[in-house]
Amino acid sequence: MTAFHPPLEDMGFVLERIAGLDRILDLPAYRHTDREIVGLVLSEAAKFASEVLAPLDRAGDLAGAVLAPEGVRTPPGFAEAYARFIEGGWNGLVFPGEWGGQGLPWLVGTAVAEMWNAANLAFYLAPLLTQAGIEALLVHGSPEQKRLYLPKLVSGEWTAAMCLTEPQAGSEVGALRTRAERDGEVYRIRGQKIFITFGDHDLASNIVHFVLARLPGAPAGTKGISLFLVPKFLPTDDGRPGPRNDVRCLKLEHKLGIHASPTCVMSYGEGEGAVGWLVGEENEGMRCMFTMMNNARIAVGIEGLGVAQRAFGKALAYARGRLQGVRDGRRVAIVEHPDVRRMLLTMRARIAAMRALCYVTAAAVDRAYQDPDVEAARAARGRVALLTPIVKAWCTDRACEIASLAIQVHGGMGFIEETGIAQHYRDVRITPIYEGTNGIQAIDLVNRKLAMENGRLPWALFEELRGELAEPKSVLREPLAHALGRLEEVTRRLQDADADTRQAAATPYLRLFGDVLGAFLLARGARAAENDARGAAWPGLARFFVHQLLPSALAEAEAALASPAELDPALLPAG
């Protein structure tokens, strides 16, 4: 099994030359840190990822999480690794010092998260959901809720779980049936939730469930949903886990991948009703949920990036070590065969573009939160809103393809579980599904994001991209200009289109958007490489991407512009 070595050079190049790390570190909120500290954080994280988390990855897959009478047990070694993780302060990396966090930029947190995901996707889901809970409380929590929960969640002593889905309410959250009733100072929650990641486990001393539920007489659909904080153990006033709440894991799902991550069917209120506290206002649960989900969606895109990088590293090592075939009279490693190199370069170029997109979006998150210039912060919020569905869906779809290519490079060994590459293929397949399927992301892009702020969001981005075309050094100017023109044309058409046309076009449009953006980001890297040896490969990667991968993506425009009538239900066989 190939050891995991995070690509710190590639990451550093993207952080500094494409995502503008220095400008983020210049924001007043990050004056307490600097490039040197960031470098140390990254190299320490790389060490922890490769030495502690990565070795548990396959063992966790084999053992899986199990439901014991006393609750869910994570695989051997996970609890120890988690203890070291929170001891190292990794859990609160991006959260305010006020609550015990390190207050580092999201941009840095993103690079670190890439490594956690690469090393052990299943493990990192626990901290990831805690992060979502922290964000919900930071924005919508009462002072008392913040005081009681934030220090524990930021340190990682407690974890959080997001409890949205019910059997009849998946993509359609508004169909949920879990009920909440006022009972003096608290609420009583009754219902079942499914697909609850780390809904129960043995890593932490308490688990804070963020549960969407419906109050008596609440409006139908999404307008009648409220968010409740339902801890597994009711905290005492001094913040220790107190009495057990009426919350129980009924079952774990048997899944295609991420076996070490318990996916729970959770039951609330089988007895006296689970005690919960309202987060935010009554019937404002969807808004709170979107706070939780938005960065979680970006985080899932980063999961795709991380797993893709891991799979690529293994495939490359295999291709360099596996002798097969003869060229110029000598036995060669398969990396010397152009067809194998095509697979590896496809992975490499896409990963470079994915990383650039993830980091650029993270930098926008930092600006959105911390830029003292109100207008810049507003613009950054718009940018994040626009890019979030693209980061989530484009990176995860491409990650699945990359994991598949990684199997293919391994030939017959790719199908053998001992090799370890098949696990990444299984694990990563969840990423286009959870936190809103990629179809939902695409519809979010065409329905909400193209319409926000009078439709200005994509055009602000396109204007920036056009500006980059003006730079004299871009040898790829012509194909990039053509690509941008196509994207603009489709964008214009969809902004004027009816709902069915938009929905029919959603998925090819998102893919087109992602690939065009990826091409521009690679070109940006190619230009920056002139002054930075770490980027030496970027001009070639950009050329390869633009010449060999972008054309197919551009052709997606045809599908995005086709008549929705072509998606005729009559073409499906009778049921």
Place this chain on the structure above:
Amino acid sequence: MTAFHPPLEDMGFVLERIAGLDRILDLPAYRHTDREIVGLVLSEAAKFASEVLAPLDRAGDLAGAVLAPEGVRTPPGFAEAYARFIEGGWNGLVFPGEWGGQGLPWLVGTAVAEMWNAANLAFYLAPLLTQAGIEALLVHGSPEQKRLYLPKLVSGEWTAAMCLTEPQAGSEVGALRTRAERDGEVYRIRGQKIFITFGDHDLASNIVHFVLARLPGAPAGTKGISLFLVPKFLPTDDGRPGPRNDVRCLKLEHKLGIHASPTCVMSYGEGEGAVGWLVGEENEGMRCMFTMMNNARIAVGIEGLGVAQRAFGKALAYARGRLQGVRDGRRVAIVEHPDVRRMLLTMRARIAAMRALCYVTAAAVDRAYQDPDVEAARAARGRVALLTPIVKAWCTDRACEIASLAIQVHGGMGFIEETGIAQHYRDVRITPIYEGTNGIQAIDLVNRKLAMENGRLPWALFEELRGELAEPKSVLREPLAHALGRLEEVTRRLQDADADTRQAAATPYLRLFGDVLGAFLLARGARAAENDARGAAWPGLARFFVHQLLPSALAEAEAALASPAELDPALLPAG
């Protein structure tokens, strides 16, 4: 779990209207049968597939094959199902009556195989490899070998295993080290083979291993390889299994999928040497192997087709049953959402094209074997040679994508193993790998098939396709003509190119070829639909394919025409 219902109407339409079943049945070799008999065979096979094989599919995945002290045990129910399979005469469907077969066309066998693969991919691998062994003996076996082995293999009483791969010899078969030495009337075989599908099992009373090995002093590489027949039990003169041969399964691989199919590490000659008989001439093993492999490669393409159809059927049923979201004020099944329908129609249109390609190729196999017109048979052999790598690689790559779409349609349920859809995703992932990776197929296409017969093979096909464009009814004439022009242009360039350029272009070229051919076959169906209600969906499917799927495929031409220098090894990170 959705029951499996083979799409007999779709299959019948393709058989009759696209692959020309009637003209195949007119061949003298098939005069003993007719369309009615074929219809009965198909409906009986559909029954057997859905009632006997499909219900064992998931159980087989869960139980898997296991290595017991007495040998490999297949999952519960498999031995009974196999007994019924051979009792029904299914094993010898396409083989000569002389050896106990049914003598039906390969075209019919292909449609039947589609159903076996859809119902239970792992199960059907046993008969499939037996079929490969039968073909090797029919062409290369001595009269005595035929007399002893063919009746048993054709009935299925015995099975065959193809024993090629060794740890250091995968795609590069010539690197194998297994040795054979003459010992009186027989040979003694010594060595190890890996990845031997159904190398040991409990379905049949004997297993005939077709082992590639090297004789003392044989030339290096592929020129020094011979094929040996190594039965698990040495047959007595009257054809019963006699003494145990020196052949043993050392280990089963733990695989991503097809768990019910034992993938064996086999040892030959740990003691006195395994007894083997030479098939064909000494050092002619590669030729014999290609006889075995050629139809096996087509068969793997049909595996892709079968699993894709199964996955599509499940996704469609799920999409029709799953209520989620509201349209026009009412709660709707997700099939009503255009984005979901895009996934389903993508699957449906591609499957239609895949089926058409598989059946058309099978009809060419029949002509190649049975056309009394020598010139027609020769042309058909060329057609089969050309289409084989496309059937294998294009159908299996697309099948993996279709299985992934089927998961996506299921949303969160797609990731849960109980749903059953994840198994197809895992199972089908082997098909781009075995019987020659899809990269090897693409290289076979550009290196061998474009060069055969002075480069005439593709041009004979293109001329036929051009002829179809002339038909006045083709509304898709213009985009099809454009697509064909692109394919012709790339073909011409590659036929003139050097080896590196060809290899660099191989994979995108094969994909381009497959999709253009698929588009033409759909258009052929669209025209035929005017006179056949079973094809009612084809005009719409052809339109959808040409407008929405073909453009991306055409863009693959850009990659196929790009400079091989763009696949620069320096772009890969230092190792």
